[in-house]
Amino acid sequence: MNQSTQQQLLKGQVFRILLGIVWYWLASYGPITQAQTFDFTPGLQNAYTEVTKFKIPHARQLLAKEPSNNGIKIWLDDLADMITVYANESEGDYDNLYDKADERLDMLEDIDPKSPYNRLLRAEIKFHWALVQMKLGHETKAGMNVIGAYKLLEENKKLFPSFTPTNKILGVIHVLIGSVPENYRWITKILGLKGNIDQGVHELELASQDKIFGTEARFYKLFVQSYILPINDRVRNEVADYIQKNPESLSAVFLGVAIAEKDNKSEQAWRILQKIPTTQGYLVLPIFDLYTGDIYLQKGQYDKAEVYYSNYLKKFRGHSFIKDAHYKLFLCNWLGVEDNKAKGYLLQINNVGKKLSESDKAAQKFYETYAKTKSLPNKALIKARFATDGGYYKEALEYINDLSESVCTSTIEKAEYNFRKGKILQNLNDTDQAITLFERSVTLASNLDTHFGASSSLQLGYIFQKRKDNKKAIGWFEKAISYKKHEYKNSIDNKAQAALTELKE
Structure with a gap:
């Protein structure tokens, strides 16, 4: 065997040894997967349905069975995380999961740029986390994410004009842009944001017809119409129809109760609350205790209202409506002639929660007025x-x-x-x-x-x-x-x- 042949054999042995090391490493640490596809499989469609029902624990079980190299799964994993953080308002969870969101955005960007899902799903992740950031008080970050989502969606609409899912979040953003007061319109112009309410509502109506995304789009449409536009009989009928067609959806119950309360219809809100699913696998939403307390307070049943406000404070670990709940506990006792107990809740308002929601701001203002004047309003x-x-x-x-x-x-x-x-x-x-x-x-x-x-x-x-x-x-x-x-x-x-x-x- 000549020297050249020996060298070739040696090189082959080295190659096989290195190959064996690579395979051993792969076997030891698991497969390296790279997202390569957008495939809305039946399993992922089922998981998406569960996510939109707020049945997050069950959705995670379904998602765990799906290949990790699918862009749709990456997006749904993030959507489940976002809804969970939005509901529990945990800053710790936000810090951990928002880092994951950045990683997922990078992964999605590398998947087929010719697919309409590439920009759509990246935009949705940005918008979803903007909602969380607004709730947690990170307004600047939220604004940057909304702008990023807007630009991706506008680009997607130009590239794929017949792809209706683009209209879902873009419609919401256009409604929000259209509701900005005129004296602040210069800001939207500088940022390059264009849109109006009619355009946004029309886009949401188009997205509501989509076979996969239609239910979620309809949720957004009803929500923005009810919170920005006057609620009319047509909207009320649409909400009732939405609840009827989604009988196992916790998100549908939440939507119905929130709109009924906004519409000054507590008896209707009470009937919808009775539709809360009782099976396991859903998110725990203490907000329903707050809504129930409000109904009893409005009826003048102060003892019952106090129980539900107290339950809200026991269950919820975030900051939203904490000042508001203490204010209403004050009212329950003050109107119910328990003055000493009432005063304790009143004085706590200044030391709990944050002033981000309008009801929390109102509660804080009530406390500050009392602190200055030592007087209370007319019962x-x-x-x-x-x-x-x-x-x-x-x-x-x-x-x-x-x-x-x-x-x-x-x-x-x-x-x-x-x-x-x-x-x-x-x-x-x-x-x-x-x-x-x-x-x-x-x-x-x-x-x-x-x-x-x-x-x-x-x-x-x-x-x-x-x-x-x-x-x-x-x-x-x-x-x-x-x-x-x-x-x-x-x-x-x-x-x-x-x-x-x-x-x-």
């Missing part, structure tokens, strides 16, 4: 407020008919009296008297740090919009937006701008 006004919130208008009118502006002890209380009574009569279809009361509230609240002027202006806009007096409606909606600072500014401005957009088109 009849409080009772009238919560009865109105629940849709118990006749009971609310009985509470407030025992009062008059002359017995109110401060200008802000007088403004509240006129607003509360105007809202009751508006809902009892006595809009002529409601107009007079709302206008009086606007006058009284003109120089006060309160929402009553803005809230009254918004309702006046709705009244004149319904009467087809667009000129007056526009004037009142613009007036509602003009108030610089109050605890409900975001929601009132968004609603007023949505109405203005509709009127001016």
Whole structure:
């Protein structure tokens, strides 16, 4: 055997040894997988259905059976993580899982760039985590993620115009852009964000027809319509139909209860709460305890309300509605003539939770007003407020008919009296008297740090919009937006701008 042959044999042996080491390493540490496909398999469709029902534990079991090199699975793993963090508001979970989201975005970017799913799923991950970041108070990061999602989706729509799933999140973003008040539109223009409410709603309607993504798109459509636009009978019927067609969906129950409460229909909310699935495998949502407490508070059943608010505080480890729950526990005891216990809850408001949600901001403001003045509001006004919130208008009118502006002890209380009574009569279809009361509230609240002027202006806009007096409606909606600072500014401005957009088109 010559030297050349010996060298070739030696090289072959070395190669085989190295190959054996590689195979041993692979066997020891598991397979190296690289995402290569977007395949919405039947198993992944089932997992997606479970995720949209908030049946996250069961969805994870299904996802564990699917190949890890599928882009759809990567996206669904992230969606399950995001919903879990959104529900529990754990900063620790957010830090850990958001790092995973970045890794998943990188993996998805490497999959078939010619597929419409490439940009779609990356955009959805960015948007989903923006929702979490907004809830946790990371507004700047949330804004960057929304912009990133918007750009990916707009690009996807140009590349694949007939791919309807693009419209799902893009529709939501366009509605949000369209509800930005005019004095802030320069920001959206600088950022290159374009869109309006009608465009967004239309896109969501298109996405709602998709065979796979339709149920989720419909959830978003109903949610944004109910929280930004006035709720009408058509929307109410759509919500009822959605719940009926998704009988085992916890997300459908959540949607229905949230909208019914927003619509001042607590009896309807109560009926929907009875549809909460009782089988295992769903997310635990303490928010239902908060909603149930609200219903009992609105009915004046303070002992029962206190039980549910206390349950919420025991179960929930996040920060949302913690101040609000303490405020309402104060009310349950104060209105129920347990003054010492009530004061304990009132004083705790300043030391718990965060001021991110509007109801938490309102609770904090209530505490700060008390801390400055050592005075509490009129009990009849409080009772009238919560009865109105629940849709118990006749009971609310009985509470407030025992009062008059002359017995109110401060200008802000007088403004509240006129607003509360105007809202009751508006809902009892006595809009002529409601107009007079709302206008009086606007006058009284003109120089006060309160929402009553803005809230009254918004309702006046709705009244004149319904009467087809667009000129007056526009004037009142613009007036509602003009108030610089109050605890409900975001929601009132968004609603007023949505109405203005509709009127001016």
